[in-house]
Amino acid sequence: MSADKVIEAQGLxxxxxxxxxxxxxxFSVAKGEIFGLxxxxxxxxxxxxxxxxxxxxxxxxxxxxxxxDPVREPLAVKRRVGYLPDQVGFYDNLSASDNLRYTxxxxxxxxxxxxxxxxxxxxxxxxxxxxxxxxxxxxxxxRQRLGLAEILMKDAQIAILxxxxxxxxxxxxxxxxxxxxxxxxxxxxVLLSSHLLDxxxxxxxxxxxxxxxxxxxxxxxAELGRQVLGIGYYVDVEAEGPGIVEKLKAVPGVKxxxxxxxxxxxxxxxSDVRSDAAAAVVAAGGRLLRLSVETPSLDQIxxxxxxxxxxxxxxx
Amino acid sequence: xxREGSALHGLGVVILKELSDHVTSIRMRVLEWLVVxxxxxxxxxxxxxxxxxxxEDPFLFLKLFTTAPDSFPFSFVTFLMxxxxxxxxxxxxxxxxxxxxxxxxxxxxSQPIYRDALLFGKFLAGLFTLSVSLVALWLLxxxxxxxxxxxxxxxxxxxxxxxxxxxxxxxxxxxLALAMLFSIVFRSGATAVLTxxxxxxxxxxxxxSLSKFVVEAFWPSNDNETILLASQFFSRLSPATMYGEVVxxxxxxxxxxxxxxxxxxxxxxxxxxxxxxxxxxxxxWPQIVGLIxxxxxxxxxxxxxxxxxxxxx
Numbered sequence: 001m002s003a004d005k006v007i008e009a010q011g012l013x014x015x016x017x018x019x020x021x022x023x024x025x026x027f028s029v030a031k032g033e034i035f036g037l038x039x040x041x042x043x044x045x046x047x048x049x050x051x052x053x054x055x056x057x058x059x060x061x062x063x064x065x066x067x068x069d070p071v072r073e074p075l076a077v078k079r080r081v082g083y084l085p086d087q088v089g090f091y092d093n094l095s096a097s098d099n100l101r102y103t104x105x106x107x108x109x110x111x112x113x114x115x116x117x118x119x120x121x122x123x124x125x126x127x128x129x130x131x132x133x134x135x136x137x138x139x140x141x142x143r144q145r146l147g148l149a150e151i152l153m154k155d156a157q158i159a160i161l162x163x164x165x166x167x168x169x170x171x172x173x174x175x176x177x178x179x180x181x182x183x184x185x186x187x188x189x190v191l192l193s194s195h196l197l198d199x200x201x202x203x204x205x206x207x208x209x210x211x212x213x214x215x216x217x218x219x220x221x222a223e224l225g226r227q228v229l230g231i232g233y234y235v236d237v238e239a240e241g242p243g244i245v246e247k248l249k250a251v252p253g254v255k256x257x258x259x260x261x262x263x264x265x266x267x268x269x270x271s272d273v274r275s276d277a278a279a280a281v282v283a284a285g286g287r288l289l290r291l292s293v294e295t296p297s298l299d300q301i302x303x304x305x306x307x308x309x310x311x312x313x314x315x316x
Numbered sequence: 317x318x319r320e321g322s323a324l325h326g327l328g329v330v331i332l333k334e335l336s337d338h339v340t341s342i343r344m345r346v347l348e349w350l351v352v353x354x355x356x357x358x359x360x361x362x363x364x365x366x367x368x369x370x371x372e373d374p375f376l377f378l379k380l381f382t383t384a385p386d387s388f389p390f391s392f393v394t395f396l397m398x399x400x401x402x403x404x405x406x407x408x409x410x411x412x413x414x415x416x417x418x419x420x421x422x423x424x425x426s427q428p429i430y431r432d433a434l435l436f437g438k439f440l441a442g443l444f445t446l447s448v449s450l451v452a453l454w455l456l457x458x459x460x461x462x463x464x465x466x467x468x469x470x471x472x473x474x475x476x477x478x479x480x481x482x483x484x485x486x487x488x489x490x491x492l493a494l495a496m497l498f499s500i501v502f503r504s505g506a507t508a509v510l511t512x513x514x515x516x517x518x519x520x521x522x523x524x525s526l527s528k529f530v531v532e533a534f535w536p537s538n539d540n541e542t543i544l545l546a547s548q549f550f551s552r553l554s555p556a557t558m559y560g561e562v563v564x565x566x567x568x569x570x571x572x573x574x575x576x577x578x579x580x581x582x583x584x585x586x587x588x589x590x591x592x593x594x595x596x597x598x599x600x601w602p603q604i605v606g607l608i609x610x611x612x613x614x615x616x617x618x619x620x621x622x623x624x625x626x627x628x629x
Contacts, residue, residue, distance in 0.1 A: 046628055047628075048628065049424075050626075055425055055426065055627050056626060056628075067534050073320045074320075074430070075325065076320060077430045078428040080427055081426075083422070084423075085422040085423055088423055089418040089420040089423065090418075090423075091418065092418070094370060102333050103427050105326075105332075106326045106424070106427040106428070106429055108326075148421075168576070244599070
C-alpha cells in the first residue's frame with residue numbers, strides 16, 4: 001500500500017445468512033483527508049465502519065487500517081483509531097471526566113498523562129465547565145462532543161465518526177463540524193458517515209455514495225456534482241390542460257416526466273428545456289402557471305440519484 | 317487464526333469499574349440489606365431453638381446455620397438457598413444488554429481490548445462482590461454465635477463452616493453465570509430478569525417435586541428403587557437441589573449418604589455417629605463439582621454467544 005493511504009478497502013464484503021449487506025466495496029482514505037460515506041440508512045455504512053475497526057468479521061475481501069489488518073490485529077487498529085458510534089452512549093451516572101477516565105484506563109494511559117489529556121480534550125470541545133457533572137444532564141450535542149473529546153484524548157491518527165450530526169440542532173451541528181475541521185488541522189484523517197449530505201458536504205474532501213451495499217459514486221464533491229449534473233437539469237412546470245404530459249415527453253432532451261401532484265410536472269432533461277417546455281404547453285392548448293429550473297445542490301444530487309435508481313426499478 | 321495481544325488486556329480496568337458500580341449502586345445496597353436482615357432473623361431464631369432444645373452436641377455451632385423453629389421453618393441455609401440467586405440475578409441480569417441499551421458497548425469495544433476482557437471482568441467483579449458480601453455475612457453469623465452462645469467453634473466446625481461458605485459462593489456463581497447468559501441472549505433487561513427469575517422459581521420450588529412425576533410419566537417402572545434413583549438424578553439438575561444436598565452433608569456430620577441408604581451401608585455403622593470431615597466431603601463431592609461445572613458451562617455458553625454477537629445496536 002502507498003504511504004499516504006491510511007485506510008484501504010479491497011472488495012470488502014459482509015454476508016449474513018439472509019442477505020449480503022456490503023457487496024465488495026473498494027475505497028481508500030488518504031492521510032489528513034476528510035472522507036464521507038454517504039447513503040440512506042441501511043446502505044451498509046455502519047457495517048463497513050465496524051469491519052474496518054475489527055468489531056465485525058469480514059466475509060470477503062480485505063482491509064488495511066494504517067497498515068494493520070483489523071481481523072488479525074484489532075488491538076493495533078483500535079489503539080490508533082478513535083470511533084464515535086451512531087448515537088454514542090455514556091455511563092449516565094458517571095461524570096464526563098469519569099467516563100473519559102474509564103476509557104483512558106482501557107487505553108492504558110498512566111495517571112498523570114491521563115488527567116492532563118482529559119482536561120485538555122474536554123477544554124477543546126468546550127465541556128470544561130461541566131466536566132464533573134453526570135452525563136445524564138447532557139444534551140445530545142454535548143454527548144457527541146464528549147465522544148469527540150474521547151478521540152482527542154486517544155491521540156488517534158484516524159477518527160471514524162458514524163452519523164456525527166444526526167439529531168442535532170443547527171447550532172450544535174455547526175459546533176461539531178468545527179471540531180471535526182480542527183481534527184483535520186491536527187493531521188487526523190477523518191472517515192465519517194452520514195445520510196445528511198448538506199450538513200457534511202462543506203467539510204468532506206471526498207465522498208463515497210452508498211447504495212444497497214455498493215459504492216455507487218466516489219470522488220471529490222466537485223467531481224460527484226459534475227458526474228450527476230451531467231445526467232440533467234430538472235424543470236418544474238405547473239400547467240392546466242389535457243395531454244400536457246405527453247407533449248412534454250416529446251420535447252427533445254427530456255428523459256422523464258413525473259407528476260408529483262395534479263397539474264404539476266417535473267421534467268428531467270439533459271439541458272435547460274424551459275423554452276421548449278413552455279412552447280409544448282402552449283401548443284397543447286394548456287395554461288402555463290409556473291415554470292422554473294433547478295440547479296441541484298449536492299443534497300439534491302444525492303436525492304435525485306436515489307430517485308433515479310428507484311425510478312429505474314419502478315420502470316423495470 | 318492467531319489474534320495479536322492478550323485476550324485479557326484491560327481486564328483489571330473492567331473489574332475495577334464494575335466493582336465500583338456494584339458497590340455504589342442502590343440496587344446492590346437493597347439486596348444486601350435484604351440478605352442481612354433475613355439472615356439475622358434466621359440466626360436469631362436458630363439461637364433460640366438451640367438454647368431451648370439441644371443439651372449436648374459436638375457440632376452445636378453448625379446448628380446455627382441449619383436449625384429453624386417449627387413455627388417458622390426457614391433456617392439460615394434455606395434463606396441463602398432462596399436469596400443468593402436473587403442477589404446474583406439482580407446483579408447480572410443487565411450486565412451486557414445494559415451496555416447495549418446505553419449504547420456504550422461499541423464505544424468500549426472500540427478501545428484496545430477484546431470482548432473477552434469485558435465479559436470476564438464483569439463476571440469476576442460480580443463474583444467478587446458476592447463473595448465479599450457472603451464473607452461479611454458469614455463472619456457476622458459466626459460472631460453472633462460466639463457472642464450469644466458463648467461457645468467457641470471447634471476447628472472442625474470452623475472448617476465445615478468455611479467449606480459451606482465456599483460452596484455458597486459457587487452456588488452464587490451458577491446464578492450469576494445464568495443471569496449473565498440471559499443478559500447476552502435477551503436485548504431487553506426486563507425479559508432477561510423475568511426469564512432468570514422464572515427459571516429460578518421453577519428450579520428452586522417446582523422442579524425438585526416435579527422430577528418424580530416426570531420420571532413416573534415418561535419412564536414408568538414397577539421398581540421403586542429405579543424411580544427413586546431416576547427422580548433424584550433429575551432433581552439434581554437444579555442447582556438448588558445440589559446446593560441443598562452439599563450443605564446437608566457438610567453442616568450435618570451425621571449424614572452418611574445423599575441418596576438411598578442400602579442395608580450394606582448400615583452394616584457395622586454406628587448410627588448417629590458423625591463422619592470425619594474428609595468423608596463428608598467425599599459424600600458431597602459430586603455435587604460440589606456439579607455446582608462449579610454448571611457455573612463454567614453457563615459462562616462458556618454466554619461467552620460463545622457474546623463473541624458471535626453483532627455489536628451494533
